[in-house]
Amino acid sequence: xxxxxxxxxxxxxxxxxxxxxxxxxxxxxxxxxxxxxxxxxxxxxxxxxxxxxxxxxxxxxxxxxxxxxxxxxxxxxxxxxxxxxxxxxxxxxxxxxxxxxxxxxxxxxxxxxxxxxxxxxxxxxxxxxxxxxxxxxxxxxxxxxxxxxxxxxxxxxxxxxxxxxxxxxxxxxxxxxxxxxxxxxxxxxxxxxxxxxxxxxxxxxxxxxx
Amino acid sequence: xxxxxxxxxxxxxxxxxxxxxxxxxxxxxxxxxxxxxxxxxxxxxxxxxxxxxxxxxxxxxxxxxxxxxxxxxxxxxxxxxxxxxxxxxxxxxxxxxxxxxxxxxxxxxxxxxxxxxxxxxxxxxxxxxxxxxxxxxxxxxxxxxxxxxxxxxxxxxxxxxxxxxxxxxxxxxxxxxxxxxxxxxxxxxxxxxxxxxxxxxxxxxxxxxxxxxxxxxxxxxxxxxxxxxxxxxxxxxxxxxxxxxxxxxxxxxxxxxxxxxxxxxxxxxxxxxxxxxxxxxxxxxxxxxxxxxxxxxxxxxxxxxxxxxxxxxxxxxxxxxxxxxxxxxxxxxxxxxxxxxxxxxxxxxxxxxxxxxxxxxxxxxxxxxxxxxxxxxxxxxxxxxxxxxxxxxxxxxxxxxxxxxxxxxxxxxxxxxxxxxxxxxxxxxxxxxxxxxxxxxxxxxxxxxxxxxxxxxxxxxxxxxxxxxxxxxxxxxxxxxxxxxxxxxxxxxxxxxxxxxxxxxxxxxxxxxxxxxxxxxxxxx
Numbered sequence: 001x002x003x004x005x006x007x008x009x010x011x012x013x014x015x016x017x018x019x020x021x022x023x024x025x026x027x028x029x030x031x032x033x034x035x036x037x038x039x040x041x042x043x044x045x046x047x048x049x050x051x052x053x054x055x056x057x058x059x060x061x062x063x064x065x066x067x068x069x070x071x072x073x074x075x076x077x078x079x080x081x082x083x084x085x086x087x088x089x090x091x092x093x094x095x096x097x098x099x100x101x102x103x104x105x106x107x108x109x110x111x112x113x114x115x116x117x118x119x120x121x122x123x124x125x126x127x128x129x130x131x132x133x134x135x136x137x138x139x140x141x142x143x144x145x146x147x148x149x150x151x152x153x154x155x156x157x158x159x160x161x162x163x164x165x166x167x168x169x170x171x172x173x174x175x176x177x178x179x180x181x182x183x184x185x186x187x188x189x190x191x192x193x194x195x196x197x198x199x200x201x202x203x204x205x206x207x208x209x210x
Numbered sequence: 211x212x213x214x215x216x217x218x219x220x221x222x223x224x225x226x227x228x229x230x231x232x233x234x235x236x237x238x239x240x241x242x243x244x245x246x247x248x249x250x251x252x253x254x255x256x257x258x259x260x261x262x263x264x265x266x267x268x269x270x271x272x273x274x275x276x277x278x279x280x281x282x283x284x285x286x287x288x289x290x291x292x293x294x295x296x297x298x299x300x301x302x303x304x305x306x307x308x309x310x311x312x313x314x315x316x317x318x319x320x321x322x323x324x325x326x327x328x329x330x331x332x333x334x335x336x337x338x339x340x341x342x343x344x345x346x347x348x349x350x351x352x353x354x355x356x357x358x359x360x361x362x363x364x365x366x367x368x369x370x371x372x373x374x375x376x377x378x379x380x381x382x383x384x385x386x387x388x389x390x391x392x393x394x395x396x397x398x399x400x401x402x403x404x405x406x407x408x409x410x411x412x413x414x415x416x417x418x419x420x421x422x423x424x425x426x427x428x429x430x431x432x433x434x435x436x437x438x439x440x441x442x443x444x445x446x447x448x449x450x451x452x453x454x455x456x457x458x459x460x461x462x463x464x465x466x467x468x469x470x471x472x473x474x475x476x477x478x479x480x481x482x483x484x485x486x487x488x489x490x491x492x493x494x495x496x497x498x499x500x501x502x503x504x505x506x507x508x509x510x511x512x513x514x515x516x517x518x519x520x521x522x523x524x525x526x527x528x529x530x531x532x533x534x535x536x537x538x539x540x541x542x543x544x545x546x547x548x549x550x551x552x553x554x555x556x557x558x559x560x561x562x563x564x565x566x567x568x569x570x571x572x573x574x575x576x577x578x579x580x581x582x583x584x585x586x587x588x589x590x591x592x593x594x595x596x597x598x599x600x601x602x603x604x605x606x607x608x609x610x611x612x613x614x615x616x617x618x619x620x621x622x623x624x625x626x627x628x629x630x631x632x633x634x635x636x637x638x639x640x641x642x643x644x645x646x647x648x649x650x651x652x653x654x655x656x657x658x659x660x661x662x663x664x665x666x667x668x669x670x671x672x673x674x675x676x677x678x679x680x681x682x683x684x685x686x687x688x689x690x691x692x693x694x695x696x697x698x699x700x701x702x703x704x705x706x707x708x709x710x711x712x713x714x715x716x717x718x719x720x721x722x723x724x725x726x727x728x729x730x731x732x733x734x735x
Contacts, residue, residue, distance in 0.1 A: 008716075009308035009385070019311045019384040026376045030414040037418035037448055041433050044444060127438045128430025139439035145431040149422070 004181040017183055024187045028194050031157075035198055038150050042205060045142050055135065056143035057209045059124055061115060065207040068111050069199065075104035076196040079165070083189045089179045091172055098169040098185075101192070105162045112155055119144070150202055157195045164188045215615065215712040229313035230715055234320050235298030236613065242295055243682070245286035245327065250678065252279035257637070257671040260664050265654050272654035273340035274355075280343030285364050286327050288598055289456060292463035293409070294323070294374050296605050297402045299613060301378055303706040303713065304396045306387025306722045311380040315373055323370035330363025332356075342652060344453070347434035347445040351426045358427055361420040368413045368420075371459075375409030378402055387705075389724030396704045396728040397473075397486050401466025404490040408455045408462075408497060416452035419445065443508055450501035458497040460594060461561075462490055464601030465532055468554045471604050472536050473729045474702045475551035476543025480729045482535035489528035496525050506577045515574045522572035529565055533558060548700070549623030553604035556631050560596025564589060567642065582652075585645025591638045603630070603681070610685065611695030615712040618692060622684030629677025636670025704728045 010016040046053045082097035123131030126148045130141035168185045171177055177185055216232045225233055255275050259266045298316065302309055310316050333339050333356040341350045341357060350357050382403045386395070423445070425431045432438025434445040473480040480486065502510060502518030510518075536558055545551065567589040571577050580586060610618050640663040645651075649660045656664065698707040703726075709718050 007313070009311075009313070011721075015384055019380050022383060023312060023315075023376055023380045026379055026410055030372050030376075030410055033411060034414035034418045037415050037422070040448075041422075041444065044441070045433075126429055127426075127432030127435070127440075142432060142439045145433055145440075149425065149431060149433075 004176065013181070020183050020187060021190075024190055028190065031194060031198075035150075035153065038146070038153065039201075039205075042146050042150065045146065046209075049137070049139055049142070052137040052139055053143055054210050055137060056140050056147075057207060059119075059122070059132075060147070060207045061118070062207050064111050064115050065203050068108050069203045071104050071107045071111070072196045072199050075101045075108070076193055078104065079189045079192045082168075083182065083186050086172065086177050086182045086185045087179055091175070091178060094177070094185070095169060095172050098165055098172065102162060102165055102169070105158055105165070108158060109155070109162075112151065119147075147206055150206065154195070154198055154202060157198070161188070161192050161195050164191065214714070215710060216715050217614070217712050219715050227317070229309070229317055231302050231310045231313065231316060232299050232613070232713065232717075234316050235295050235300075237320060238290060238298060238323075239295035241324070241327075242287050242291045245282050246291075249279055249282035249287055250675070252276075252282065254671060254675060257668040259654060260656070261668050263656050263658050263661055263664075269654040270340055273342075273652070274338035276652060277339045277342050277360075278334065281330065281339070281360060281364070283594075284343055284456075284460075285330065285367050288460045288594060289371060290323060290367075290374070291460075292467065292598065292602055292605065293378070293402055293405050293459070294319075294370075296467070296602075296609060297378065297405075297463060298374070300609065300706055301381060301399060301402055302385065303709070303717050304399055304704050304728075305382065305385060305390050306705050306718065306724065307381065307385035308716045308718075308721075310377050311385055312377050316377055319370040319373035319377070322373070323367055326363045326366030326368075326370060328363075329366060330360045333359040333363070344449060345420070345423060345445075346449075347423065347426070347442040348436060350423060351435055358424055361423050365417055365420045365424075368417045371409050372413045372417075375406035375413070378406040379410065382406075387721050387724060391724075393484065393487075394724050394727050395487075397469035397480065397483070397490075398463075398466035398704075400487040400490045401462045401469070404494040405459050405462045407491075408459050408494050412452045412455035412459070412498070415448060416456075419448040419452065422448075443505070446505050446508055447501065450504045451498075454501040454504065455494075455497040457590075457593070458493055460598045462493060464557065464598040465490065467601045467605035467608070468536065468557050469532075470702075470704065471550045471554040471608050472539050473731075474608075474700050475546045475548060475554070476540050477546070477701070477731050478539055478543040478729075479727075479731055480535070481538035481541075482531070483727070483729070485531050486535050489531045492528040493525060496521065496528070500525060503572055503577070506574050507581050519572055519574045523569060526565065526569055533562060533565075546700075548607075549618070549620060549627055550604045550608035550700075552624065552627045552631075553600050553607065556627070557597060557600045557604065560592055560600060560634070564592030564594075564596050567592065580645055582650055583645035584641040584649045584651055587651050588638045588641035588645060591641070595634060595638070600630075600634075603627075606685070608700070609706075610688070611699050612706055612711050612713070614689055614692075615695050615710075616688050616692030617695045617699065618688040619684050622680060622687075626677045626681035626684060629673055629680060631677075633670050633672070633674030633677050637667045637674055638670070640664075640666045640670075703730060 006013055006016060078097045078100040082094045082101065085094035085097060119125070124144050125131060126145035127141050130144060165188060168188045171184055216230055220228070225237065228234060252275050256279060259272050259275070265272070298310070336356045336359060339355045339357055339360045341353060345357065345361060382399060422431065422433055426434055430438060432440040434440050434442050436442055469480060469486055500518060500522045502514055503522045506515050567585070571580060571586060571589060607618055607623055644660055644663050647660065649656055695711045697709065697711050705722060708722065
């Protein structure tokens with residue numbers, strides 16, 4: 001086990017821990033504002049073309065979206081368990097929980113992949129690439145622009161979260177984490193919950209408006 | 211025991227991997243000043259082109275010149291200029307900390323900044339950009355120039371700005387030394403803190419906006435493209451939701467510097483400490499509510515115009531509070547007219563002009579007449595250059611002895627101040643008249659009736675250039691030949707003056723404990 005060394009500019013481990021946590025919450029605020037831009041674009045366009053949004057949302061697969069919601073909520077639960085286990089020094093259990101979280105995240109990506117390929121196959125593509133012929137609404141491409149932008153940016157975050165979870169898993173296996181130092185797993189956990197939370201907004205906004 | 215100072219420690223290679231906030235700050239300082247010089251060359255070319263009413267060189271080349279001038283000055287010089295350079299060096303020192311909260315993140319954000327800057331600058335080689343620094347859709351979607359490179363560069367630099375702001379907020383909250391209560395913090399810290407809040411909360415919005423613009427060009431997503439059903443005005447809303455607060459990212463740190471310099475060189479307790487401190491936060495707050503004043507003629511509803519007009523005028527209140535408090539600080543002070551003080555007083559003078567003309571533009575009916583004219587150009591140059599850049603020069607001279615341990619030449623400092631002050635006013639004061647007479651901005655050619663004032667402005671830009679070259683020449687000379695500076699050449703009371711010049715790596719030999727406020731001059735105990 002390698003003991004975590006306190007950076008020299010901190011007075012105490014608690015000060016370092018509190019600083020990291022505040023820093024991460026600020027980072028999460030920036031994430032929310034970045035997604036906020038897309039949510040505003042969504043609100044503006046939905047207010048302008050409510051029927052089109054309703055019609056377009058029927059092209060999404062509510063079943064797959066629903067499964068993905070459940071999958072992500074489960075992953076948030078296992079992530080929280082991993083943080084808790086680390087704090088209680090149960091590192092083996094924490095590692096199992098992290099692997100389980102990774103598994104759920106991978107499920108999410110795989111399901112998303114099937115959804116995407118289906119949309120691409122149908123020609124339900126963003127903006128100028130839109131090829132779908134079965135609609136009369138001239139602006140339906142905007143919905144799919146927003147769909148791909150919002151779920152795409154979210155997907156990138158899922159992928160980034162998976163990399164971070166794997167990094168924390170390796171750290172835990174090396175024995176770097178435990179009751180005296182669990183900042184990384186806690187911060188990654190917070191990030192992961194945000195990724196989950198954003199999906200919880202995306203799912204009803206995109207899938208359930210019909 | 212002799213301690214090495216931070217400049218000597220570690221040799222030249224250590225600069226690339228340093229975690230020392232002072233070294234990172236110095237690297238930022240020289241990098242941003244280099245970009246200032248490049249942006250300055252473009253501005254000189256702009257003024258050269260405008261010497262005669264006819265086009266001196268190709269008009270689309272002129273478009274590229276003012277785009278690069280704007281983009282470089284804003285994204286690579288003014289925004290990181292004061293916070294990331296001087297703020298990085300002095301924020302930890304002024305609150306009695308050894309470093310910022312996240313030193314590795316600090317170095318990381320420097321390299322992210324460099325990466326973004328190189329990405330954006332590479333557009334110069336790949337055909338340039340002609341959209342203006344605002345990248346308005348739909349032109350930015352249609353133009354054949356290298357928009358993607360510059361927007362991606364600005365996107366990447368935005369991350370650097372966010373991470374710096376995040377680092378500063380945490381540092382201010384968590385790393386203050388014993389006794390450093392919030393009301394004992396120097397006003398520069400309040401200003402940097404308010405700046406950091408805007409950096410963290412506004413920059414992500416420009417990030418997604420620029421990303422969407424890139425997506426428009428690559429995947430034709432159409433959100434901003436009317437031909438695909440989208441709305442170009444939405445781009446303007448998104449853009450100014452960041453870029454108006456960004457104006458306060460630029461000016462607030464300058465106000466912080468002026469608060470320090472005015473108090474120290476008047477030898478007086480700052481008048482209205484809390485009023486100045488809270489007005490920084492008030493400006494940061496209001497800055498998020500005024501973006502629509504850039505869009506008075508973009509077809510906003512009259513109701514929206516009315517609201518944005520009122521809210522914009524509201525900014526004048528905390529700003530005026532600062533100006534009045536600085537003036538009150540000068541009253542019956544023992545004023546020492548050294549170079550930093552000359553710049554600080556110029557700031558009050560020039561910024562007042564910039565601020566008041568901002569009120570003209572906030573009034574909808576007047577703005578409809580003045581929109582996109584040279585009046586606007588003059589206004590924001592009085593705020594950005596007369597305000598921020600002049601404040602940066604004040605801070606540069608004020609802290610130069612502390613950073614490098616050498617005194618600058620007072621004589622060169624004053625002479626160059628004179629050229630800069632006169633040259634600046636000669637360049638930009640005529641533009642108010644040009645704008646009032648209807649000279650539109652961003653035009654390469656103009657009616658002969660404007661020629662006289664344009665010639666005056668171009669001459670002014672040369673006087674300004676002489677001053678700038680003299681100033682930077684003098685500062686660089688002082689690095690080698692300047693007199694050795696003592697620890698506290700100005701008699702400052704804030705913590706950075708209570709350590710060596712240049713400071714040691716950990717700033718202090720032992721963490722200080724604060725018992726009195728930062729400006730306790732002549733106060734009976």
